[in-house]
Amino acid sequence: MDRIKTLHTVTLDFDKCKGCITCMRRCPTEAIRVRDGKASVDFDKCIACGECVRLCPHNAKKPAYDDFDVINNYKYKIAIPSPSLYGQFNNLSDVNYVLTGLLKIGFDDVMEVGKGAELASETTRILFDRKNDDYPVISTACPAVLELILVKYHNLKDNLLNLLAPVDITAKLARDRAIEKGIPPEDIGVFFISPCPAKVFALKCGIGVQKPYVDGVLANSDVYLKLLPVINKLSESEVKPLSKMSIIGLQWASSGGETAAAYRDKYLAADGIENVINILNSLEDGTLGEVEFIELGACTGGCVGGVMNIENPFVAKARIRELRTKFPGTRNHLADEGKSLEYYLWEREPTVKDVFKLHKDRATAMERLLKINELMEELPQIDCGLCGAPTCRAFCEDKVGGVISMDQKCPRLK
Ligand code: SF4
Ligand code: SF4
Incomplete structure (x- = not known):
């Protein structure tokens, strides 16, 4: 399926927009214009990084995502939460409160994206062992960075890691598990609980896959607000041991987590869109030096910094770090899943966009x-x-x- 050219990743509240040009000055792809005192976006150029949402001093920009009620379009609803969701909760003693809470608010099954992330890490290590050229490899986990390369850094396309994003891997596995249970495919709805609009964009467009594996993308902030009163009322005996994640999966929520699990010595991890652009410019100029693996996240701190979160990125990052003690080092292995390596790889190559021609x-x-x-x-x-x-x-x-x-x-x- 070709990308949806006019997918609106951010929306504007006309009454709130003061035409101050803050968003226009900071948009990394010059996608914004301010005419007649109001901002507008050329969505062909937008990479859904969320900078305009983050920086608007008048709260006029909002990320576009699905309303929670979209889950009711399906009989069997599966939640696949990003590990960044856990960083939103203060004093979370056990992540199973969150997962049990998801079942209470309407889902029939849950699978943490951290599971897909751990499998993505193992696949990355295998891909590295097989290749001995084309370094450095650039991670494709952050869809805003992937889009940035596809619109502006065409020369770097061959450096992209041809691996499905953890959310796509998790959605595939969750759907397969439901089908194995005998649920009719048309009844299954898979819903990602997301920290950022870039993932909404990538999942709706189906970047790297033949067709999208998720049926809706919800915001961490919306789901947090629904979960909080439910979790507060849960008794210890009601909490189900649903978590299947490890430290490796959890640490993908913050910048540097992916590279740590790739087990490479010569790596670089950068976050924040301006730093990402600096690295990509150096890479294109050939001035970056010797690096084998590059992890880039458009948001400050990584996914914990996404604009669809509730918590300050640094606080969320600290909470994620604290939660590490609750998880085993590793838990999910390719050998246990019984899938071929191709299952975890791009099903089709994303194409570059000539929007600046x-x-x-x-x-x-x-x-x-x-x-x-x-x-x-x-x-x-x-x-x-x-x-x-x-x-x-x-x-x-x-x-x-x-x-x-x-x-x-x-x-x-x-
Ligand atoms: S930063 Fe906000 S108020 Fe200023 S032009 Fe952009 S949308 Fe309008
Ligand atoms: S989301 Fe990012 S790329 Fe899109 S208009 Fe806003 S600042 Fe520009």
Whole structure:
């Protein structure tokens, strides 16, 4: 299935938007414009990183995800929570409270994404043992980073690890388990409980898979608010031993967790979109040095920093670290699952996107480039943003691409 080009990953509350241009200045792919005092997003360029949601001082931007009631469209509902969900709870003595709570609020089964993460770690180690070139390998676990590479760093596509994301692995396993129990496939709904809009985007578009394995994506924050009163009332005897996760799976919630489980010496882990961009630029320039594995997360701190969480990323990270004592070192092994290695790998290669090409026809693109350079000469080139575009160059590109009128003037030159 091809990507859904117009999938809206963030929404705007028009009344709250003050046109302050904060979001436009920080969007890593220049996907935002502010015209007539309101922000708008070119969703072909948006990588769903959530920066505009995080930074809007007026709370005008919201991530797009499914309403909790979507689970009622299915007879057999499976929750697959991200390990970052555990970091939202204060004084959580046992994660089985959360998993039992999920059954109480309407789900029929649960499978932690940490299980898929541990299997992804083992698959990564096997893939590393097999290959001896094309270093460094770039993790594909953060869909915002994956999208960023597909839209802006085409030269790095061959460095991407061809491994399914832990959430896809978990969704596949959870669905298979339900089918083995005799549940009709059409009755099964698999719902990811997510920390960020990038995962909503990736799962709905089905990046790396033939068709999406999840039927809905819920927000950590929404599910937390539903779970809290239920968990507070649970007695110890009601709590079921449902967790099948290990430290390896848990630590994927924070930056550095994936690399730690890859067992490589020459690795690099960076988080936060600006740091990610710096690393990718260095990698493209050939100035990064000798590294075998690169883990990159768009959010500060990793998934605990996603904008669909409730808790401060640093607090959530500390809680995840504390929870480590409650889990065994390892628990899930490929040999026990009885699947081939291919089960865990991309079913189809994601394709690069030419959203920054000036035109698909080379001659027209060249003509436009010359015109942009000519227009640039007339501008102050200070990237003030007053025109509603993030840079003077983007202003010229919008003119030449027909997004705005050629007559529009730079506000500083009026
Ligand atoms: S940050 Fe963007 S969405 Fe928020 S008020 Fe400013 S222009 Fe509007
Ligand atoms: S989610 Fe990220 S890429 Fe998309 S518009 Fe917001 S800041 Fe830009």
